[in-house]
Amino acid sequence: MANTEKIERDxxxxxxxxxxxxxxxxxxxxxxxxxxxxxxxxxxxxxxAGSVTSARKKQEGDSxxxxxxxxxxxxxxxxxxxxASFPIAFSDGMASQRRAYILTDNELDASSxxxxxxxxxxxxxxLMMFAVTPERLDALIATMLGDxxxxxxxxxxxxxxxxxxxxxxxxxxxxxxxxxPVLASARKPNDGVxxxxxxxxxxxxxxxxNEYGFGSDTPDLGPDKSLGKNGxxxxxxxxxxDVAGFWNFxxxxxxxxPAQRETLAAKMVGRWKSGVPLVLxxxxxxxxxxxxxxxxxxxxxxxxxxxxxxxxxxxxxxRSNPRDGLLxxxxxxxxxxxxxxxxxxxxxxxxxxxxxDPLVDDGKSGERGLHFICLCADIERQFExxxxxxxxxxxxxxxxxxxxxxxxxxxxxxxxxxVQREPVRRRVLDMKCFVTLRGGAYFFLPSIKALRxxxxxxxxx
Amino acid sequence: xxxxFTFQTKIDPxxxxxxxxxxxxxxxxxxxxxxxxxxxxxxxxFASLVxxxxxxxxxxxxxxxNIDGTxxxxxxxxxxxxxxxxxxxxxxxxxxxxxxxxxxGRMRTYLRAHVVRPGASFVGNxxxxxxxxxxxxxLRTEIEQYLDGRSAxxxxxxxxxxxYAQVRAHVETxxxxxxxxxxxxxxxxxxxxxxxxxxxxAFALLTLPLLIPLVLLFIIVLRIHELRDRSEIPPPDSKQMxxxxxxxxxxxxxxxxxxxxxxxxxxxxxxxxxxxxLANRAAAVSVNGTLSNLNNIHFAHxxxxxxxxxxxxxxxxxxxxxxxxxxxxxxxxxxLTAIWSNTKLRGPLLNFPTTSFLVNGGARDERNFKNIARExxxxxxxxxSAYRDITVPRVDMNSTIRDGLATPPDxxxxxxxxxxx
Numbered sequence: 079m080a081n082t083e084k085i086e087r088d089x090x091x092x093x094x095x096x097x098x099x100x101x102x103x104x105x106x107x108x109x110x111x112x113x114x115x116x117x118x119x120x121x122x123x124x125x126x127a128g129s130v131t132s133a134r135k136k137q138e139g140d141s142x143x144x145x146x147x148x149x150x151x152x153x154x155x156x157x158x159x160x161x162a163s164f165p166i167a168f169s170d171g172m173a174s175q176r177r178a179y180i181l182t183d184n185e186l187d188a189s190s191x192x193x194x195x196x197x198x199x200x201x202x203x204x205l206m207m208f209a210v211t212p213e214r215l216d217a218l219i220a221t222m223l224g225d226x227x228x229x230x231x232x233x234x235x236x237x238x239x240x241x242x243x244x245x246x247x248x249x250x251x252x253x254x255x256x257x258x259p260v261l262a263s264a265r266k267p268n269d270g271v272x273x274x275x276x277x278x279x280x281x282x283x284x285x286x287x288n289e290y291g292f293g294s295d296t297p298d299l300g301p302d303k304s305l306g307k308n309g310x311x312x313x314x315x316x317x318x319x320d321v322a323g324f325w326n327f328x329x330x331x332x333x334x335x336p337a338q339r340e341t342l343a344a345k346m347v348g349r350w351k352s353g354v355p356l357v358l359x360x361x362x363x364x365x366x367x368x369x370x371x372x373x374x375x376x377x378x379x380x381x382x383x384x385x386x387x388x389x390x391x392x393x394x395x396x397r398s399n400p401r402d403g404l405l406x407x408x409x410x411x412x413x414x415x416x417x418x419x420x421x422x423x424x425x426x427x428x429x430x431x432x433x434x435d436p437l438v439d440d441g442k443s444g445e446r447g448l449h450f451i452c453l454c455a456d457i458e459r460q461f462e463x464x465x466x467x468x469x470x471x472x473x474x475x476x477x478x479x480x481x482x483x484x485x486x487x488x489x490x491x492x493x494x495x496x497v498q499r500e501p502v503r504r505r506v507l508d509m510k511c512f513v514t515l516r517g518g519a520y521f522f523l524p525s526i527k528a529l530r531x532x533x534x535x536x537x538x539x
Numbered sequence: 540x541x542x543x544f545t546f547q548t549k550i551d552p553x554x555x556x557x558x559x560x561x562x563x564x565x566x567x568x569x570x571x572x573x574x575x576x577x578x579x580x581x582x583x584x585f586a587s588l589v590x591x592x593x594x595x596x597x598x599x600x601x602x603x604x605n606i607d608g609t610x611x612x613x614x615x616x617x618x619x620x621x622x623x624x625x626x627x628x629x630x631x632x633x634x635x636x637x638x639x640x641x642x643x644g645r646m647r648t649y650l651r652a653h654v655v656r657p658g659a660s661f662v663g664n665x666x667x668x669x670x671x672x673x674x675x676x677x678l679r680t681e682i683e684q685y686l687d688g689r690s691a692x693x694x695x696x697x698x699x700x701x702x703y704a705q706v707r708a709h710v711e712t713x714x715x716x717x718x719x720x721x722x723x724x725x726x727x728x729x730x731x732x733x734x735x736x737x738x739x740x741a742f743a744l745l746t747l748p749l750l751i752p753l754v755l756l757f758i759i760v761l762r763i764h765e766l767r768d769r770s771e772i773p774p775p776d777s778k779q780m781x782x783x784x785x786x787x788x789x790x791x792x793x794x795x796x797x798x799x800x801x802x803x804x805x806x807x808x809x810x811x812x813x814x815x816x817l818a819n820r821a822a823a824v825s826v827n828g829t830l831s832n833l834n835n836i837h838f839a840h841x842x843x844x845x846x847x848x849x850x851x852x853x854x855x856x857x858x859x860x861x862x863x864x865x866x867x868x869x870x871x872x873x874x875l876t877a878i879w880s881n882t883k884l885r886g887p888l889l890n891f892p893t894t895s896f897l898v899n900g901g902a903r904d905e906r907n908f909k910n911i912a913r914e915x916x917x918x919x920x921x922x923x924s925a926y927r928d929i930t931v932p933r934v935d936m937n938s939t940i941r942d943g944l945a946t947p948p949d950x951x952x953x954x955x956x957x958x959x960x
Contacts (some may be wrong), residue, residue, distance in 0.1 A: 126771075166780050178790055180859070226864040290905040295774075325750070385958050406834055406866070406932075417871050460863055460904075473791055473930045478679075501699040502957040505687055 085133075085263050089308040089525045093143045093206060093425055094133035094283060094453060095264055101141055101208035103215040104406075104427050106314070106449060108194050108224060108234045111205040112151075115230030115472045117535065120154055122182040122229035124533020126222070126443040132526055135282040140218050144529060145312045145521035147171065151204030154358075155536050163298040164522070166190075167457040168311060172518045180468040182460050187515035188319065192317070194235045194517035201234045201519050202389050204314065208389035223309040227299040237520040238316065240427035240449045246370045248428050249319045249446050250484075251436060253353030253368065257376050257399055270461070273391030274414055276403055282423050284309050284455055290417045294455040299528050310453050312479050317485075318447035322439035324512040329437060333504050337362075342506070345497050346483040347396025353532060355395065360388035378517040379403065386498035391475045394484040397468045405475040420463050447513070457520055485513055540728075542610050543586070543660045543840050545853070546653045546711070547600040553629035555590065555598050562588055562629055562920040566786070568680055569923060575624035577923040582606045584615050584669055585838050588921040594885065601796070603853050605838035607643055607668040614650050615621050618643050619872065625650075627876045636653050657840035658812070659819035663931040664837070666723040667938065675937035678714050678931050682940070683960060685709050690837040691904050699953040707767060707944055720945040721936065732823045739956060758896070765880075765895055768802075771888040775913040783916040787860055791930070792837070794922040795863070796850045797915040799882040801843065804892070806849045811881040811898070815841055833870050837862060837924075850882055857930040864909055876901030884914055 086445070087095070111119045121363035123144070131141040136495055146154070148169045151161060161169065170177050172195045173189035183189065189196035209215035219237060250252040259277040260269075272462070280288030283306030284296040295307030325339075332338035340363070341524040344350045350363035353374035368374065380396060380403030383389055389396050396403065400417055402410035430446025468474055469482040481487060483506075493509035524532065550558055565572045565588070577583065584605045591599040606613050618627060620642045635649055664672070671927040684704065689695040696702040702875055710717055743750060775783075787793055792879060802806055818841075839854035856863050880894040880901050891903035891911060902908045929937075943956040 090904070134941070162776070163774075165774070165778060170779070201586060243810070288905075292906065295906050329948065362549050407868070410870070416865070419865065445937075459865070463859070463861050471858065472793075476932060478683075478933065479928075479941060483877055499956070500958075501697070501954060502695070502702050503960055504685060504690060507687060520736060 085261065085283055086308055086525075089527050090133040090202050090283060090398075091143045091401055091523055091526065092133050092141055093136070094523070095133040095261065096136070096210045097425055098141055099242060100136065100138075101210050103209045103212055104449075105205075105207045105215055105219050105237045106127055106240065107203075107205040107207065107237040108201045109205065109226060109231050110200065111150060111202040112232045114154045114157045114258040116153060119231050120533050120535065121155070121212070122226060122231055122533070124530060125525060126225070127533050130526055130529060135249075138210070140207065140214050142208075142218070142222070143206040145206070146360045146532075147200075147204075147519050147521055147525040149200060151522065151532075153202055154531075154532055157213040163306075164305075165295070165457065166463060167311075168520050168522060170314075171258050172313070172520045177520075178429070178463070181465050183515060184487065186511070187487070189518075192515070192517040195314075195361070195375070195519040196517070198236045199517075201229060204519075204521050210212055211236040211364060221407070238429065238449060240429040242427060243432070244370060248352070248448055249321050249433065250324055251321075251346075252346035252347055252349065252351050253374060253428075254428075255424060256349070256353050258393070260425055266416065270433075274379070274417075275376060277418050277421050279417070280461070281421060282453055297522070299522070299524070300531050303508055305525060305528040305531050309528055310455055310523050311457050311461075312425075312521040312523045313452050313454070313457065313518075314521060315450040316447065316516045317450060317513045318444055318516055320443040320512040320514075321417075321433045321446065322443065323438040325511070327510055328435065329511070342497070345390050345393060348389050348393030356389040356393070378412075380408065387500060390495070391496050392477050392480055392483060392496055396465060396481050397474055400468065420460055420468075422454055422460055422464060424450070424452045425448040426452070431464035433490055443534040449517070453523065454512065480509070483509060487511065540608070541611065541662050541665075541838075542604070542606050542608065542830065543644065543657055543662070543838060544599075544604055544610060544849075545655045545842070546604070547655045547844065548600050548602075548629065548632040548634070548653050550590065550600050550632050550928065551597040552593065552598065555593075558600065558631035559590060562630075564589070567623070569921070572624075574627065575621045578619045578876060578925075580616060581669060582608055582616055583923065584672075584925050585794075586795065586921075586923045587794055587853065587855075587919050589853075589917050590920050591798055591851075591917060592797075596849065596926070597901050600628070600849065601853075602628075603796075605662075605855065610654055611651075612645055617650070617886050618646055622646070655842055655844065657819075657842045658815040659822065660838075660840035661822040661836060662725075662838055663834070663933040664938075666725075666734065666901065667934060668871045669925050671721070671908065672926055672934050672937075674714070674716070674943050676926070676933075678717050678944075679937045679940050679960075680933055681713060682706055686960065693857040694752045699957055702957060703947075703953050707947070710944060717941050720942065729824075735820050736824055739817070749887070757810075761810070761897060764802075764804075764806060765893065765897075768893055769888055770890040770893050770907065772892070772910045772914070774910050779914060779916075783913060784860075786919055786922065791928050792855065792857050792924050793860060793863070794919045795852075795854045795856065795860070796917040796919050797912065798917055799850050799879070799884060799891075799915045801840075801848055801881050802881055803851055807881045808843075811850065811878065812843065812847070814897075815875045818878065833866055835930070837931055856914050864912060865905075866902060868905055872902040882958075884911065887913070951952070 103449060129142055130144055147523050148171055195201055207215060207218045209218055232267050246253055259275050260271045261279045261282055262276055263279050268326035278287055278289050280286035280294040284294050286295045328343045329339050332342045344356060349355050352363050352365040352368040354363060354365055356377050357380060358378055379401045402413045404416060404430055407416060409415035410459055426449050428448050433440055454463060468483060472479050477496060479492060480494045482530040488511040490507045495506040495509050497504045565575050569576055587603040589599055589601045600777050625646055629635040639645060645910060647936055650711040696705050801811055835857040838854045842851050876894055877898050879891045883890045892907040894901040938960050948956050
């Protein structure tokens, strides 16, 4: 149900419409506000609001975006009625028990052990800084953090760095960030975006029509409660990736055969390393040395693979974006329509050193991973739904007792992954989890007008 | 055959706290409580005990039962398995004579007197009792493990026919019953249910000349009501959310209990009764686990209570609450809206999201619909599922796998059967 009502680019933060691929260097500063210096913090926010990059036009040298947690909004002095107008998932916070239950963030992923976002290192403000060179980035960090500290807004933990690698791959070696939804009103003629990726603006920006045809809910910000519009929610999860652990597991399950190893890993992901989907190339990667500048095709569905013989039902890509193939739907079109209500705009980047040989543990598995960031207008209906109903659902589709083979919360002992085959399926037993959650939070990414308003002096504080 | 019903009793206002505490205790030891050991109630598919707080009608205890067999046989099993629990629970309720401890005859009479049958109900997997659901799931698990073992040993057949023969030979001794065909619903029963729908259609056709003016009149009156209704539903507050989510997402299935007011006036009461009557007939002809293409509902029912002034809805479903509601909106918003548009919550504007012509609008207003659904939700004090990790489609798929053993497929159908594993 795409629509073409125009969005207010001047008022929307740039990261909503751009992944800033022209700015490969990134730093995420996680800050806390000194509650006793609420007025100072507001003054600081009001000042930097003018430097925040909007979605109006590309900024060449660097870009800056700002988001706040619920506690951040509290410390800035928002009154209770305004705070109550935010959705419960956001006010609970990712580290809360209720959200952890929905997200299956248990045991190893428990927020008590997080390096940030949990009770030990709570976070109020997120500054996302992007630059074309490391020098530009360092200069931006120094200016921003110096100014913040002078206003009682200090680092909860040292800033996290990330980057876009030249090959655009994540650490396990797979092309990443494909199948990105595109806002209906942000389309350009002949942009090559497949229809399935065009989603109503209201799914990613508050105040516009969403995929149900209704206006997405906005919090009551500003004097006339209208400044919630053009904001959105941002989900940040830092995960480490045990690359050698993953590849050695796959290697063993593939009887140490290099070709079978590549195939099994691709079956788990749903795409070959190049990003080419399995349903378009079931037997081998047709493009082993892809050009990083050209995105692999994303115009495909699962209708031609009803038995999962090309791409397993439980593969990461088929679970996290089932396209036309939701087994609980009555038709491909209905499936597409339903899936459109659970899409995520992904803006994350990898961090840490590349591994030299994926089969040899270099002792740095704790230092590399993904800063997963996604944007959505409804945390519950989009991000949490995908996690709970698709990724971590042991009975997704017609499967029994298995979760996402790549990022799912595997339960020790009985976790399996089914590869549909002829004449009969093969099950990989004793699946293990090779990604670990190290930190995370739910943020509100305000409109630029809302940032200015949040930064104005308030009579009550 | 299944029976779906509740025992509804008024709670002594002074004893709501005591009853709540006792139910909390049962909840904490759901599978092992010495006085109410649910797994020994072998007829139960799903059961719940819900305290409906006092809202103008006094506090109620709703004891929901979705069971195999008759109500009477179930009451006997309850008295066998959980006499002390029944006695303790109903000692807190009106009309129960607690003097002299548990008395089987008295309990039987009391329970029978408080049976409330649904106005409309739905069963996801018809014709299968609890024992069969467990047995067919165990069969499927055994086959999967057998295949894993053969495969690891390099001893799996290479053709579909060879693998099928291996599997069948393996289960033959372990599960001899699996080789006997067993249907889902008898042809006679299905005929009876379809006949009930055809009766309605025939009735409508025969009375058409009379019916048309009545329908037109109905539509006019309906539109007047709809245009008058306004709706403004704030998000449920944190307190209500904490109450209703406290016992949610505990397993792969969930329970949703809700109580709403029927909008005032005879017209809404009549419309709702009519819709429930029609929904009940339509739901009965579904045999493969789908209600209006929803395939995640095990048992659900609607019932008008308090002289038609309130409607109670109880459902036992697979997956998360968000998914359940999204599914509802996507696939069943017509039926859903036809039922709930006749309802409201306490408060002048707490109407179901506005509708036109009974079935348009309403539930499609996703955010407001979810808000009112949450607002109407009751805490499920105790909720029990006899098969916590078996979904509606899985129950049916397990039966299909068993069908393929009882009636051997041939040719390409053997390959299709293997793909179900």
